[in-house]
Structures are given as C-alpha cells and as structure tokens.
Amino acid sequence: MSPEAVFGRTSGDGDLNGSDLNGSELNGSELNDSEQSAEDLTNPIILGDAELAYEGALRPQSLAEFVGQEKVRGQLQLLLTAATMQQRTPDHILLAGPPGLGKTTLAMIVAYEGSRPLRMSSGPAIQHAGDLAAVLSSLMPGEVLFIDEIHRMARSAEEMLYLAMEDFRIDIMVGKGAGATSVPLELAPFTLVGATTRAGLLPNPLRDRFGFTAHLEFYAEHELEQVLTRAAPLLGLSIEKRALAEIAGRSRGTPRIANRLLRRVRDYALVHGGEANLEAVHAALELYDVDPIGLDRLDREVMKIILTRFGGGPVGLNTLAVSVGEEAETVEAVVEPFLVRIGFLTRTPRGRVATPSAWSHFGLSHPQAGLTLDDL
Numbered sequence: 042m043s044p045e046a047v048f049g050r051t052s053g054d055g056d057l058n059g060s061d062l063n064g065s066e067l068n069g070s071e072l073n074d075s076e077q078s079a080e081d082l083t084n085p086i087i088l089g090d091a092e093l094a095y096e097g098a099l100r101p102q103s104l105a106e107f108v109g110q111e112k113v114r115g116q117l118q119l120l121l122t123a124a125t126m127q128q129r130t131p132d133h134i135l136l137a138g139p140p141g142l143g144k145t146t147l148a149m150i151v152a153y154e155g156s157r158p159l160r161m162s163s164g165p166a167i168q169h170a171g172d173l174a175a176v177l178s179s180l181m182p183g184e185v186l187f188i189d190e191i192h193r194m195a196r197s198a199e200e201m202l203y204l205a206m207e208d209f210r211i212d213i214m215v216g217k218g219a220g221a222t223s224v225p226l227e228l229a230p231f232t233l234v235g236a237t238t239r240a241g242l243l244p245n246p247l248r249d250r251f252g253f254t255a256h257l258e259f260y261a262e263h264e265l266e267q268v269l270t271r272a273a274p275l276l277g278l279s280i281e282k283r284a285l286a287e288i289a290g291r292s293r294g295t296p297r298i299a300n301r302l303l304r305r306v307r308d309y310a311l312v313h314g315g316e317a318n319l320e321a322v323h324a325a326l327e328l329y330d331v332d333p334i335g336l337d338r339l340d341r342e343v344m345k346i347i348l349t350r351f352g353g354g355p356v357g358l359n360t361l362a363v364s365v366g367e368e369a370e371t372v373e374a375v376v377e378p379f380l381v382r383i384g385f386l387t388r389t390p391r392g393r394v395a396t397p398s399a400w401s402h403f404g405l406s407h408p409q410a411g412l413t414l415d416d417l
C-alpha cells in the first residue's frame with residue numbers, strides 16, 4: 042500500500058468514532074478524497090465530497106508538517122528513525138490527551154513516515170477477545186494498528202493484547218469446559234498506537250507495554266494560527282490575518298475546534314456575501330455561543346453551576362455531571378482539562394473548586410449568596 046493510501050480516509054467531521062472503526066483497513070479505493078485539488082474542494086456541485094476532502098487534506102502527513110507539540114514530535118521522530126535504521130517495527134506508542142489535539146493524525150503519521158499500512162479500530166468496537174483476535178491475526182508484517190479510545194476496550198481483549206504486544210503471539214481458546222485447550226497463534230510484528238483521553242483508566246500492565254507515551258498538550262494561540270493559516274486556502278477561503286488570530290484565541294487550544302470555527306466563519310461570509318474579516322468572526326462566533334476566551338455553552342454551564350449552585354465548590358464530578366445533564370466522562374475528558382488549563386478550575390480530593398479568576402471572569406466576588414443562573 043502506498044503511504045498516500047493511509048491518508049485517503051476521512052469520516053464525517055473528520056472525527057473517527059467507534060461505529061465506523063471496526064478494524065477497517067485503509068486501501069487505495071478510499072484514496073480519492075485527498076487527491077482533489079484545493080480548487081475542487083470549493084466546487085459547490087460536489088460540496089459533500091469537498092467537505093470530506095477538506096478534512097482529509099487538513100491532516101498533516103508528516104511530523105515536519107505537524108504544528109506544535111515540539112517535545113512529542115522530537116521524541117516520536119527519534120523512535121521512528123531508530124526503528125527505520127534497524128529495519129524493525131517501531132515500539133508501541135500511547136497517545137494521551139484531550140480530544141481534537143491530533144492523536145489520530147499522529148497515528149497516521151507514524152504509518153506514513155515508515156510507509157507502513159494502517160489499520161484503524163477503537164475500544165468500543167472491541168467488546169470481546171474474539172474481536173481483537175480477528176484484527177490481530179489479519180495484520181500484515183509491520184502494520185500499524187491504531188486503537189482509538191483504547192481505555193474502552195473489553196477487559197478480556199486487554200489481557201489478550203498484553204501477550205500480543207510483548208511476544209507477537211496470542212492464545213486462542215478452542216472448545217469449552219474441561220476439554221478446552223489453548224492454541225498459540227503467531228502474529229506478524231506490528232506497532233500498536235493507542236489513543237486515550239483518559240490515560241488514568243488504563244491498567245498498569247497495559248500502560249507498561251507501550252515503549253513510549255506521549256502526553257499531548259493544548260496548543261498556544263500562535264500555533265493554532267499556523268494551523269488555520271494552512272487550513273484557510275484548503276477551504277478556498279481568503280481571510281484577514283487578524284481574523285485568524287481571533288479564531289485561534291477562541292479555539293480552546295484545540296486544532297479541531299479551530300478548523301471547525303473557521304468553517305463557520307466561512308459559512309457566515311458566504312451567506313452574508315461579505316468578506317471573511319474580523320467582523321464576520323465576531324458575528325459568526327457570537328451566533329455559535331463561543332465567548333471571547335473560547336468558552337462554549339457547556340463550559341459556561343459547568344462554571345455557572347459550580348459558582349452559583351455550589352458556592353464555588355468543592356463539588357464532586359458525578360454531582361456536577363448530573364447538574365449539567367452530561368456524562369461524567371464528557372465533563373472530565375472534554376470540559377475540565379481546558380478549564381483547568383486556563384486556571385478557572387482546580388481538582389481537589391474533595392471535588393472541583395472554582396478559582397478567583399473564574400469568579401472575576403463571571404463578574405462575581407466570592408462568596409455570593411442568592412444568585413441564580415440568570416444573574417450570570
């Protein structure tokens with residue numbers, strides 16, 4: 042398979058999810074997305090395809106093109122170059138960090154840089170050891186196996202993975218009850234790239250079998266500006282530099298959000314027949330409830346609940362999640378990391394606590410009694 046084939050597949054908004062990742066092999070027939078020119082991408086007649094092609098084209102295809110994450114890039118580069126020099130498969134790699142920071146993109150780059158085929162799957166798609174055995178036993182020598190949301194894989198599959206990662210071998214149980222026997226099956230050497238938003242949930246034996254763990258950090262604004270500067274022409278969009286800076290500042294340190302907001306600004310300029318300038322950014326992002334520091338509706342809801350209903354905290358994760366009507370996992374993995382990063386929230390053993398900056402951002406002095414959500 043050519044390296045390009047690895048990058049031919051996109052799904053929906055560019056987000057991969059469990060339902061479409063059941064051990065799917067990427068092959069040449071799925072290549073057409075990324076082969077379109079930037080001009081094709083803006084052709085209104087093939088708009089659906091163009092959006093998919095845009096998503097595909099957006100993903101950097103080499104470590105050199107990948108913006109930010111300097112440390113991780115250097116570490117990965119070393120690991121991959123050494124493996125190439127010794128003509129062996131690179132060690133297993135764990136990518137940890139909040140959604141949208143580039144874990145899937147990096148997994149693709151690991152395959153691309155070594156001209157290796159890539160197989161994509163996800164934790165929720167591996168609910169039995171048999172699901173994993175089917176994927177592992179069909180891997181080609183040197184193949185990169187990407188498992189997104191690896192912390193959501195079934196426990197029985199996890200145990201099978203230990204042996205597979207260490208010895209490139211699995212034991213298959215044949216028969217049932219007293220007559221059951223285990224038959225060893227040799228696997229082709231492969232590189233596992235696992236991605237997780239919740240590294241803490243991975244059992245130690247699994248974590249220890251990765252040769253390298255990368256912790257992805259939120260991006261600085263100037264890095265997101267670089268992401269957007271590269272993305273705008275791919276979208277056929279001519280946009281002011283200060284408009285890009287404004288979008289970068291409201292993207293919660295996350296490339297996926299930056300790209301998404303850019304599309305909404307593109308829509309706004311298109312529909313209103315105007316330029317994609319600073320005014321269009323302000324109008325579009327106000328429409329989509331993105332505030333000047335990038336907080337979205339759910340971020341604000343979480344902060345408001347902590348400040349008003351719980352007097353600034355401490356409040357437990359589950360109580361907080363129920364109060365905002367979201368899954369605890371979403372609050373913990375999607376909302377909190379950014380609020381912690383901008384210094385609005387601290388996690389203590391007794392629960393989540395709002396910081397003085399959060400009180401002042403929402404125009405409150407601590408503590409205030411008798412507030413309602415409407416006061417904020």
Ligand SMILES: Nc1ncnc2c1ncn2[C@@H]1O[C@H](COP(=O)(O)OP(=O)(O)OP(=O)(O)O)[C@@H](O)[C@H]1O
Nearest residue numbers: 055099100107108140141142143144145146296297
């Ligand atoms: N460093 C980067 N430079 C340029 N674009 C990036 C970078 N990181 C991510 N992107 C873009 O952001 C989008 C999201 O990236 P990606 O799907 O790799 O994130 P993720 O961490 O795997 O998210 P999730 O955990 O939700 O699957 C993609 O369109 C990708 O092209």
